Amino acid sequence: MNRGLTLALLLHFAAATAVAQDAAPATPDRDAAHAATEDRTDSHRLEARLQALDWAQFRSVIESIPKLKADVDAYGPAGWEYVKSRYKTYAWRKNIDRLDADEKRRLADLLDRAGGGR
Numbered sequence: 001m002n003r004g005l006t007l008a009l010l011l012h013f014a015a016a017t018a019v020a021q022d023a024a025p026a027t028p029d030r031d032a033a034h035a036a037t038e039d040r041t042d043s044h045r046l047e048a049r050l051q052a053l054d055w056a057q058f059r060s061v062i063e064s065i066p067k068l069k070a071d072v073d074a075y076g077p078a079g080w081e082y083v084k085s086r087y088k089t090y091a092w093r094k095n096i097d098r099l100d101a102d103e104k105r106r107l108a109d110l111l112d113r114a115g116g117g118r
Contacts, residue, residue: 041104043096049111050096051088057114058087064110065103071095 050058062068062083072079083090099107 041101041108043093043104046096046104046107046111047092050092050107051090053111053114055084055087059084061107061110061114065099065107067099067103068095068107 050061053061059080062072072083075082096104096107
């Protein structure tokens with residue numbers, strides 16, 4: 001099959017799928033609430049908010065989430081020194097991704113209270 005034709009068909013099907021998804025009935029209240037919750041607990045956003053904290057706030061938040069605290073404690077005092085020197089640039093997303101939904105909500109709540117870069 002001609003490459004141009006194949007590409008045209010793929011683009012056509014992608015566009016048709018997007019239109020079909022947009023046409024699906026939605027319940028505005030439920031969808032808006034779900035989107036707000038997802039946005040609030042998105043790993044990218046949580047990471048940015050966490051990195052925006054000063055050191056004292058950051059450490060307090062990390063120590064309040066057992067899985068995140070355990071990730072740092074696993075390296076002992078040297079782990080906390082390493083984190084202190086790099087917490088604003090370290091990729092926390094992978095650690096945040098391992099949290100369950102309740103832990104992500106708790107992290108979001110703690111960041112709200114700490115004022116973490118909304």
